[in-house]
Amino acid sequence: MARKSSGLDKKLLKAGRELLIKHGASGVSLREVARITGANLGMFNYHFKNKANFIRIILEEIYDEFLQEFKLDNDGDDLVKLRSQLLSIAKFSRDNRVLILSVLTDILKNDEVVIDFTKDHFSQHIKILGKTLKE
Numbered sequence: 001m002a003r004k005s006s007g008l009d010k011k012l013l014k015a016g017r018e019l020l021i022k023h024g025a026s027g028v029s030l031r032e033v034a035r036i037t038g039a040n041l042g043m044f045n046y047h048f049k050n051k052a053n054f055i056r057i058i059l060e061e062i063y064d065e066f067l068q069e070f071k072l073d074n075d076g077d078d079l080v081k082l083r084s085q086l087l088s089i090a091k092f093s094r095d096n097r098v099l100i101l102s103v104l105t106d107i108l109k110n111d112e113v114v115i116d117f118t119k120d121h122f123s124q125h126i127k128i129l130g131k132t133l134k135e
Contacts, residue, residue: 009047011037017058024102025055025114052113059117066092070125078135085129
């Protein structure tokens, strides 16, 4: 019989996200995440396997939230669509400036997880924006 979820994975992700924003990926301590949530490291490993996977999941959640907002107004007039997409980028940049600086710092520190994530995901919204510009 499967265990009933206690939502611990969501609590761990929330705490990890807060630490990632403040300290960057390299500054996320799994012990601190466990302490904040009242979990033990064994549960962290059960849910996420390792720190790299944990960081990747947090970054994917943040980027997916941005893309949902970015793609909202893809119907209608092309100039309205372009304006909406550019506004989404501006709002995300304004609201997440500390996170963006942390990610850029991690890239400069050659953090492989952040660099790989950026290579794999960053071009998605650029391609969508490029398509809108062509239209």
